[in-house]
Amino acid sequence: MSKSPFLETVRENIRLRGYSLRTEQTYLHWIRRFILFNGKKHPQDMHAVEVRDFLNWLANKRNVAINTQKVALNALVFLYKHIVQHELGDLGFTHAVKQRFLPVVLTPQQVLSIIEQLNGHHKLIVSLLYGSGLRISECLRLRVQDIDLTNLSLTVRDSKGHKDRQTLLSAKLTEPLQQQIAAALQVQQQDNVKGIGPSLPYALSRKYPNAFRQPGWMFVFPSTSLCPHPLTGELCRHHLHDSIIRKALAPAVAACQIRQRVGCHTFRHSFATHLLQNGCDIRTVQELLGHNDVSSTQIYTHVIGQHYAGTISPLDRS
Template identity: 55%
Template sequence: MSSPFLESLRREMRLRGYSIRTEKTYLHWIRQYIYFINKRHPKDAGQDEVKSFLSMLANDRHVAVNTQKVALNSLVFMYHKALNMPLGELDFSLATKQRTLPTVLSASEVARIIDQLTGRNRLIIMLLYGSGLRVSECLRIRVKDVDLQRQALTIHDGKGRKDRQTLIGESALDNLKEAIEQGISRQPYLDRISAGNQTMFKYSPAARFTLLPDICSSHQND
C-alpha cells in the first residue's frame, strides 16, 4: 500500500490532469529516490541528494538519457509542485546517449497478428496500426469522432492534452464501417454507439495489450 505522502502526490497529479501513465511513472521514480535516501521524507533531503541520485542512475545503473530525464522530472514535480522546495540549478552526471535498434514489426508480421484476431480486438489493432493511435486514444474513440466520408478520426486530449486529426487506415475502414452500422445489437464490444457521445469500446482501464513479442524482429533503416 502507498504511504500517505505518495497518496497526496497522486491526488496532486490528478488535480493537475496528469495522465495515469505519467502518474505511475512519477511515483515509481519518487519511490526509488526515497529508497535511495534511506526512506527519509523528501522534505528532509534536497538538492545534494537529488544530484547524487541522478548521478547514480547515470554512473551505476547506466540508464538511458530519457530515463534519467523522466526521473529528474519526477523529482522536480515533487519538490517544486508538492513540497514547494525549488531545487535550483542541478549539476549532476548526465547519462550517455545510447544507440539501440528498435524492435518493430514488419508489415507481414502485423498482417499475421491481425489475421488471428476477430471482433473488437481486430478492430482495435487495425486502428492502432493503421492510424498511429496510442492504446489510450483508441479506447476513448467516440462514434462522433469518426468521419467515414473523409476517412478521418478526431483524437481528443492526446499527448500534451492536445486535439488532433488522423486518417483511418484503409485496412480498418471497412471493419469500422461495419461495426458502426451493426451497432450494439450485433457487436457486443461496442458501447451504445447510437448515442454518438459514448466511447465505442467497452474496456477495463487496467487492460493491457500484448503483441506477441516473440515474432518481432529488429530492423535498421539504411
C-alpha cells in the same frame, strides 16, 4: 509508503492539475523511489544534492535509459516546484547514455500476414495501430466521438505530452469500425438501463452527471466486464486492457514464422517507416505520430538507410 499522508498530498495535487492517471502513477512511483533511496527522509529536508545523487545513481548504477531518467527528473521537479515549493536550480547530474536501439520494422507483406491471422476486434485494433500509427493505449482509449468516418481521420486525445492530435484513418477500416461502434453502443445501452456507463474523466462526470449516456463518450473497444472507477470508485465500464491484444498477437506472429520480436508498438514503427519509404515528408510523419521534436521521427530514416531525404549510397549511382 503508498498510503502516507505526504504521498496522498502529492496525489491530490497531481489530480488538481488535471494530469492523467498514468502520469499520476508514474510520478508517485519515482517520488517514492527517491524517498526510499535517501533512507525515507522527508523531501522537505532534502535539496538539490540529494536529487542529483539520485539521478546519478539511476544513470551510473541502474543503467537506465535516458528517457527513464528524464521521467524521474520530471517527477522530482514537480515535487519540489508544487509541493515542497523549492526551486532545484541547475542540478549538474550525469545524463544517462544508454544506447538507443533501432526499432523493429516489418515489411508491408509481414504486417498484412499478421493481420490476416487475427479475427474480430483483435484484427481491427492491430489494423488501426498500423493504418493510423497509434500507440496501443491511444487505440484502446478511442471513443465514438473520436472517429470521423466522413473525413477518414482519428482524433487522439490526451496523448503522450498531454496533447491532442489528428491522424489518418484507412478507408478499408470504415465498415469494420461501423460494426464495432454499433456493438459498443449496444453495450452502452444495456449498461445505461442499470445506471452504468463508460468511465469518464472525473471533472467531466461531476460537471455533466448524465454524460455517460451520450453515445460520443462510449469506448470503441469496451471491456467485457465492469470495474470501479480508479478515482471515484463508482461502477463503470472501461476499455479493453492492452494485455488482451498482446496475447492475441503472439500466436499470430508465430503462425507467420516471423523471427523478429514483434509487439504492439512494432506496427507504429512500421507505419512511420513505410510512409517515409513511400516519399511522405518527415514533418508530416512527425505530426501524425505526435512527436514534439523531429529528431524523434528521424530514427526512422536510419531504419531505411536514408539519413537525409533522397540520400543513397554513391555506389548505387555508379
